[in-house]
Structures are given as C-alpha cells and as structure tokens.
Amino acid sequence: MNHWLTAPILIPLIGGILQAFMGYAPITLRRTLAIATTVLTLVAAIVLLVLADDGSYRVYAFGNWQPPFGIVLVLDRLAALMLVMTAVLALFCHIYAIGGTDENSRQFHGLFLFQLLGLNIAFLTGDLFNLFVAFEVLLIASYGLLMHGEGTSRTVPGLHYVVLNLAGSAVFLISVGMIYSVTGTLNMADLAIKIPQVAEGNLPLVKAGGMMLLVVFGLKAAILPLCFWLPSAYANATAPVAALFAVMTKVGIYAIIRVYTLMFGNQAGELAGLGMDWLFPLALITLSMGVIGALGAESLRKLVAWQVIISVGTLLAAISFGTVAGTSAALFYLLNTTWVVGGLFLVADLVDGQRGSAGDKIVTAPRIANRTFLSVLFLMGAVAAVGLPPLSGFFAKLLILKSAVTESDVAWLWSVLLIGSFFTLIAYSRAGSIVFWRNVDGHIEERQKLTPSLSVSASALISLSIVIVVLAGPISRYAEDTAAQLHDTSAYTQILSVPMVGEEK
Amino acid sequence: MELAFAVVIGVLTASGVYLMLRARTFPVVVGLTMLSYGVNLFLFSSGRLATGGQPIIGSAETYSDPLPQALVLTAIVIGFAMTAFVVVLSLRSLADSDDDHVNGRIPEQDNARQEQEDAK
Numbered sequence: 295m296n297h298w299l300t301a302p303i304l305i306p307l308i309g310g311i312l313q314a315f316m317g318y319a320p321i322t323l324r325r326t327l328a329i330a331t332t333v334l335t336l337v338a339a340i341v342l343l344v345l346a347d348d349g350s351y352r353v354y355a356f357g358n359w360q361p362p363f364g365i366v367l368v369l370d371r372l373a374a375l376m377l378v379m380t381a382v383l384a385l386f387c388h389i390y391a392i393g394g395t396d397e398n399s400r401q402f403h404g405l406f407l408f409q410l411l412g413l414n415i416a417f418l419t420g421d422l423f424n425l426f427v428a429f430e431v432l433l434i435a436s437y438g439l440l441m442h443g444e445g446t447s448r449t450v451p452g453l454h455y456v457v458l459n460l461a462g463s464a465v466f467l468i469s470v471g472m473i474y475s476v477t478g479t480l481n482m483a484d485l486a487i488k489i490p491q492v493a494e495g496n497l498p499l500v501k502a503g504g505m506m507l508l509v510v511f512g513l514k515a516a517i518l519p520l521c522f523w524l525p526s527a528y529a530n531a532t533a534p535v536a537a538l539f540a541v542m543t544k545v546g547i548y549a550i551i552r553v554y555t556l557m558f559g560n561q562a563g564e565l566a567g568l569g570m571d572w573l574f575p576l577a578l579i580t581l582s583m584g585v586i587g588a589l590g591a592e593s594l595r596k597l598v599a600w601q602v603i604i605s606v607g608t609l610l611a612a613i614s615f616g617t618v619a620g621t622s623a624a625l626f627y628l629l630n631t632t633w634v635v636g637g638l639f640l641v642a643d644l645v646d647g648q649r650g651s652a653g654d655k656i657v658t659a660p661r662i663a664n665r666t667f668l669s670v671l672f673l674m675g676a677v678a679a680v681g682l683p684p685l686s687g688f689f690a691k692l693l694i695l696k697s698a699v700t701e702s703d704v705a706w707l708w709s710v711l712l713i714g715s716f717f718t719l720i721a722y723s724r725a726g727s728i729v730f731w732r733n734v735d736g737h738i739e740e741r742q743k744l745t746p747s748l749s750v751s752a753s754a755l756i757s758l759s760i761v762i763v764v765l766a767g768p769i770s771r772y773a774e775d776t777a778a779q780l781h782d783t784s785a786y787t788q789i790l791s792v793p794m795v796g797e798e799k
Numbered sequence: 800m801e802l803a804f805a806v807v808i809g810v811l812t813a814s815g816v817y818l819m820l821r822a823r824t825f826p827v828v829v830g831l832t833m834l835s836y837g838v839n840l841f842l843f844s845s846g847r848l849a850t851g852g853q854p855i856i857g858s859a860e861t862y863s864d865p866l867p868q869a870l871v872l873t874a875i876v877i878g879f880a881m882t883a884f885v886v887v888l889s890l891r892s893l894a895d896s897d898d899d900h901v902n903g904r905i906p907e908q909d910n911a912r913q914e915q916e917d918a919k
Contacts, residue, residue, distance in 0.1 A: 423870055430877045437884060446895035450903040453824070453892050456885050457901075460831050461819065463881070464838045467874055471838075474867065475845035 295795050298345065299354035299367045301338035302377055302414040305331060310407035317400035325392045328403035332388045335410060336381035339374070346374035347772070349779060353420070353792045360794050361420070362481035368420035368789055371776040372625075376417040376548055379629055380541050383636050383755070384410050390640050390751040391534040399442050409435035409538065416545055420789065422473070422480040425549065426466050429514070433459050436542060443532040451526040458523050462513040465506055472503030483787045486556050490563035497564055504558055508550070508569045515546025517610065518580040521603050525587060528602065529595040533643030536595065537636035537755070543606050544632055551613055551621065555780045560616075573614035574703070578710045581607030585714045588721040594642035594654040597725055598635060601679050604718060605631035611707055612694045622777035623693035626770055630678065630686040630762055637755030638675040644668055644752055645729060647742025656725045660736035664744055669730040671756050676722035678759035681715050686762035691715065693770070800848060804840070811837030824889035824899045831885065835878040843871045 309331030316324055345352065346369050354367040388406060396402040412432025419425050437459075441452045474480055476496040477488040492500050513520040524543070528536045550573075558568040584604035591597035609631070612624035642654050645668055652659035662668065674685065681687035695711065698704045742748075762769060779785070811833050818830025846867035854865035889899070896903035 423873075427873065427877070430881070434880065434884065437888075441888070441891075449888070449892045449895045450901075453885075453888055453901065456881075456888055457819070457827060457831065460881055460885065461834070463877075464831075464834050467838045467842055467870075470870070471842040471845040471867070474870075475847075478864075480866075 295358075295792075296345070296352045296354060296369070298338070298341060299352060299369050299418060302335055302342065302381070303367075303411060303418065305334045305338055306407040306411040306414065309334075310404050310411060313404035313407060314401065321397070324403055325396070328407065329385075329388055329392065331407055332381070332385050332410070335414070336378075336385050339377035339381040342369055343374040343378050345369065346371050347775075349775065351786060351789050353789045355792075355794060358794050358796070361790050361792070362479050362484035365424050366420040366481065366789065367418040368483075368786075369418065370786070371772065371779050372548070372551065373417045375625065375629075375772065375776060376544070377414060379544075379632055380410070380413050380417070382758070383541055383632060384538060386751040386755045387534040387538045387636065387640075389747050390537070393745050393747040393751075395443075395532050395534050398444055401438070402442055405435050405438040405442070406538070409439060411435075413541065413545060417548060420482050422470055422482060422485065422553075426463070426470060429466065429545075430463065432542070432545065433463075436539065439535045439538070440527060440531050442535060448530045451523070451530050454523050455527045458513065458520075462510050465513075466510040469503040469506035469510065472499050472506070476500050476503075481790075482552070482556055483789050486559075486561075486783050486787050487790075489557055489565060490561060492565075501565060501568060504565065504568045507553060508572070511546045511549045511553070512576075513546070515543050515550065515606050515610070516580075516603055517576050517606065518583050521580065521583070521606075524603060525591075525596055525599040528599040528639075529593065533640050536599075537639040540602060540632050540636040540639065543602055544609075544628060547606065547609050547613070547624075547628070550610070551624075551780065555616070555621070556783050556786055559781065559783050561783055567616060570614050570616050573610055574706075577607045577610035577614055578706060579607075581611065581710055581714050583607075585717045585721070588718055591721065591725070592656060594645060594656065594725060594729065595639065597656070597721060598638045598642055601635055601638065601718070604714065605635065605679075608691070608694060608711065611711070612697055615697060615699065615703065617697065617699065618774070618777045618781050619697040619699075620694075620777075621780060622770070622773040623690070623697040625773040625776055626693055627687075627690035629769065630690045630759060633755050633758040633762075634675055634678040634687065637752055637758070638672075638679060640748075640752035640755060641668065641671045641675055644742075644744065644748060645672070648738070649729075650738035650740060654729075656728050658728060658732045658734050660738050661733040662730075662738070663741055665730060667744075667749070669726065671753055672726055672730070674759065675756045676719075676726060678756070680719045680722060682719070684763065686759045686766070689763065689766055800850075804844060804848060808837050808840050808844070811840070822900055822902075824892060824901055827901060828882070828885055828889055832878075832882055835874070835882070839871050839874055839878070842874060843867055 352369040356365045412428055412435055415428035419428055437456050441448055476492055476499050516524045558565050560566050584600050587600035588597055591600055609624050612620045646654040648662040649659050678685040678687040681691035698707045815830045815834030818826045846864035849861055849863050852861040852863035853859045854863050856862050893899045898904055
C-alpha cells in the first residue's frame with residue numbers, strides 16, 4: 295500500500311471541486327489556484343515516476359479490500375510515464391489557457407482539472423470497470439471543454455463527438471459484461487490469470503468481448519473506420535483544449551497496450567495475440583488516411599488534427615508487433631508526438647490570431663507580425679512531427695522502423711511509413727510556405743497580442759522535442775524497461791498477493 | 800424467463816441502434832436511451848438470472864452475485880447524466896443552427912442553395 299498513488303487523482307479532484315465553487319471569484323485567484331493544482335499534479339506524477347523506475351509494482355487498494363475483491367490502483371513504469379506525459383502537456387496547455395481562453399467561461403478551470411482527474415484515473419486503475427468509469431469522467435469533462443468558447447461552430451462536431459462516445463460506452467459495457475459473465479472478475483491482474491483457464495465452450499464469449507473492447511479503444515484512439523469525428527472536433531475546439539486532446543487518443547492507445555499485453559498477451563493460451571492481426575493492417579490504413587487528410591487540409595488546425603491520426607497509425611503499427619522492441623519504440627514515439635502535436639495546435643492558434651480574417655486557413659494573406667518567431671516554431675514542430683533529423687521525431691520513427699522483424703512486416707511498414715512521412719512533409723511545406731512566405735499587400739487591423747503566457751507555453755511544448763533528443767539515452771532506456779516490464783505479465787499478477795494494511799508483519 | 804429477457808434486450812438494442820441511425824437529434828437521443836436500457840439489462844444478466852436469490856451469503860438458500868448489480872447501478876447513474884447532457888446539447892444544436900438535423904443542416908437544402916448560387 296502506497297498512498298502516493300492517490301495523489302495524481304486527489305490533487306485535480308480537490309482543485310476541480312474548489313474551482314466549481316469559485317465561479318464568481320476574481321479571475322486572478324482562480325488562475326493562480328488552477329495553475330498551482332496543475333503544477334502539484336506534475337510534481338506528484340514525477341514523484342511516482344521516480345518511485346516506479348525501480349521496476350516493481352505498487353498497489354493502492356481502496357478501502358483496504360484485498361484484490362481482486364476491491365478496486366485497486368496499480369503503479370508501474372507505463373502508468374508513471376503516461377502520468378508525467380499528461381501532466382507536462384496539461385501544464386503548458388493550462389499556461390496557454392490563462393492567456394485569455396479561460397475568460398468567457400466560469401467553469402473552464404474546473405473542467406480542465408476534472409479532465410486531468412479522469413486521465414489520471416484511467417492510467418492508474420487496475421480494474422476494467424474502473425477504467426470504464428475513468429473514461430466516462432474524462433469524457434464528460436471533455437464534452438464541456440470541447441463546447442467551450444464563443445460562436446456556434448462547435449455545436450455540431452460536439453454533438454457528433456458526444457453521441458459517438460455514448461455509443462462507445464454502451465459497447466464497452468457490453469464487452470465488460472461478456473468478460474465478467476465468463477471469468478467472474480474484472481480485476482486486470484485476476485483476468486490475466488483467469489483468461490487462459492477459460493473452458494473451451496466459453497472461449498467465443500471472451501473472444502467477442504475482447505474484440506469489442508478493441509472497437510471501444512479503437513474509437514477513443516481514432517483508428518480508421520472510427521476516426522472521422524476527430525478532425526472537425528479537434529479543429530473547432532479552442533487551442534489549449536485541442537492541445538490537451540492530443541493526449542485523449544493516447545488514452546485509447548494506452549488501454550490497448552495495457553489490456554492486450556496483459557490479458558491477451560503471450561501467456562493467454564488460445565486467446566494469445568487476440569486482435570493483433572487486425573491491428574497491423576488497420577494501423578497502416580489509418581496512417582495512409584491521415585496523410586491523405588493532411589494533404590487535403592484547408593486550415594492549419596485541420597492539418598494538425600490529421601497529424602493526430604497519422605501518429606495513431608504509426609503508434610499502433612509498432613504496438614501490433616507485440617514485441618518488446620515494438621512497444622518501446624512506440625512509447626518513445628508517444629512522448630514525442632503528444633507534446634509536438636499539442637504544441638502545433640497552440641502555434642496554429644497563434645498564427646490564427648495574427649492573420650485577421652484569413653485565420654488559420656492555408657491561403658495567401660498580408661504578411662503577419664512576429665513572422666520569424668512563429669514560422670520558426672512551426673518549422674520545428676513540423677520537422678519533429680514529420681520525423682526529419684535532428685529533432686526527436688526522426689529517432690522515434692527510426693526506432694519504429696527497426697522494430698519490424700518479419701519480412702512482410704518490414705516491407706509494409708517501411709513503405710507505408712516512409713512514403714507517408716514524405717507526403718506529410720509535402721503537406722507541411724505547402725502549408726508553411728503559403729501561410730508564412732506567400733504574402734499579398736495589405737494590412738491587418740486587429741492582431742492578437744503575443745503575451746508571455748501564450749508564446750512561452752507554445753514554444754516550450756515544441757522545444758520539448760529538443761529535450762527528448764538531449765535526454766534520448768535515459769528516455770529510451772526507460773521506454774525499453776517499460777516494454778520489458780509490460781511483456782513480463784507474471785509480475786503484474788503478483789499484485790493479487792500484496793499484503794493489506796494490518797496484515798503486514 | 801431467459802427467453803423473455805433475451806428478447807427484451809434484443810428488441811431494446813435493435814430499436815436503439817435503428818433510432819440512433821436517424822437523421823434528427825430527437826430520435827438519436829431516444830435511441831441512445833434505449834440502447835443504454837438494453838445494455839443495463841445485459842450487464843445485469845452477466846451475474847446469471849435467478850429468482851429468490853439475495854446478494855448476501857446465508858440469508859437465502861441461493862445467493863445472487865452482487866457485483867453486476869453494483870455495475871448496473873453505476874452504469875445507470877452515468878447513463879442518466881450523459882442523457883441529460885446530450886438532451887441539452889441537441890437543444891443547443893437546434894437553437895444554433897435552426898434545425899434539428901444531426902449535421903445542423905439538411906444536405907438537400909445545401910445542394911439547392913449551391914445550385915442557386917451557381918445559377919447566379
């Protein structure tokens with residue numbers, strides 16, 4: 295039992311509740327408290343990362359109920375990595391938000407912190423039904439955040455997003471029910487033990503349940519047939535929200551990694567590698583679809599939103615190998631893509647603010663102010679996202695390419711990923727050269743002021759790409775350890791025998 | 800009882816899915832509600848159907864599994880909140896776009912408008 299595990303959940307929960315009651319407090323007070331909460335969450339996440347790096351599993355059992363009977367929080371390297379990644383992204387998005395996005399709604403900070411709460415529960419929980427609850431918490435906060443802002447452009451994409459996710463929740467519940475009806479447990483560690491022992495006649499039920507879970511996680515992660523809601527929803531959201539949502543698809547990917555390596559991994563007998571043969575082709579088609587979307591994007595935000603789908607395809611292709619090398623390469627890429635895409639959303643918004651009525655559309659417009667600063671940020675973001683040297687995207691994609699083993703995998707992955715990257719490069723160069731270089735005569739009246747909170751947060755997120763390159767050694771070491779820990783599922787199931795408070799001797 | 804239960808779940812889910820595929824927001828919301836009813840019943844049945852069983856060991860000869868009941872309760876609460884939200888959202892969509900089509904506008908009208916503009 296380690297009480298630190300509750301910190302990333304309790305801090306945003308308490309901060310969010312405070313914000314809910316402070317709607318009429320002065321905005322500076324609300325901002326200070328909100329930022330303090332996010333900083334504390336980041337501190338807690340870093341503490342957990344240091345704790346988790348010894349490679350052991352830490353368990354917090356709610357109400358001191360011995361698992362599998364109670365709900366448990368489980369901290370391992372993967373959970374800690376996701377927590378830190380989310381907290382870093384959230385902090386910079388939050389700093390960007392206090393630059394003016396939070397002004398027209400009293401509950402923005404509350405929703406933002408509840409979103410963090412839901413994300414952190416999803417990463418820490420060791421129970422399948424609790425994962426469902428975490429998804430609902432983060433979704434209901436995301437519905438509010440997505441609708442945040444002036445104007446009516448968000449209503450219809452928001453409605454689509456909500457209805458799709460409600461249908462997804464229904465499918466999640468059906469699959470949870472199917473798995474429970476056969477195994478009699480929803481604790482992930484217990485499921486990892488019970489699934490190989492399922493009787494022959496009940497296997498189809500578990501298999502159907504497992505595949506339906508893949509559909510749900512695929513909807514969250516925006517895999518191809520389920521990805522068309524994403525571009526319009528993300529492109530219409532306000533910038534800090536869209537940037538924070540860069541981590542939302544990664545929750546689906548986290549759930550796929552967690553559930554399919556633990557419950558349907560190599561030791562799962564008949565059900566080993568369930569769904570993974572579907573995942574590889576789907577991932578490659580998703581990647582190609584993202585590239586096509588990026589080439590056809592009419593605005594910078596749409597372009598970045600399609601980049602989210604490209605990165606989902608790239609990540610899942612590496613994960614679907616089910617090997618330590620594939621997973622560790624995916625985790626390295628995950629850090630890079632989440633932060634850079636978040637940063638690119640912020641940069642697109644900054645460009646939008648400088649171009650008057652042209653907005654972030656990829657059309658010629660009068661020369662923008664602060665062109666050097668913004669174009670350098672965009673260039674760095676694009677280089678990191680496409681995967682050109684010297685920024686982190688290059689090393690991440692190199693690791694992913696190297697993780698393919700069999701000949702057909704190599705042929706498919708290398709050709710799709712490399713050709714896809716080339717066309718993404720064309721999409722970014724086209725967008726960048728039209729927006730920054732091809733200017734027409736004219737003068738833009740109203741310009742958004744580049745306040746420190748806006749420019750610092752956007753440039754910080756983009757330059758995290760440099761940080762990843764500088765710290766590439768420790769980060770890839772951590773990613774490899776994480777992947778090794780994930781694929782050794784026998785250690786995870788040890789949490790069932792962890793002593794409760796009062797039993798320790 | 801099993802047959803009746805299964806038929807009810809099947810009918811609820813089928814009507815829910817059918818209504819969700821409609822083009823107006825109101826049928827979609829009703830469809831989502833019916834789907835969640837069907838799902839709740841399904842979740843309840845994952846603890847096996849039994850009569851006279853209590854979820855406390857020793858209080859009756861047969862006891863029923865309390866966990867699906869707890870899961871259903873959670874799912875009902877969450878589903879209720881989500882339905883309330885989606886009702887408000889579809890009302891806002893109706894107010895914002897003066898139409899209750901799920902895309903905010905009817906595609907044919909869009910085409911007609913486009914043709915008019917082209918004719919000019």
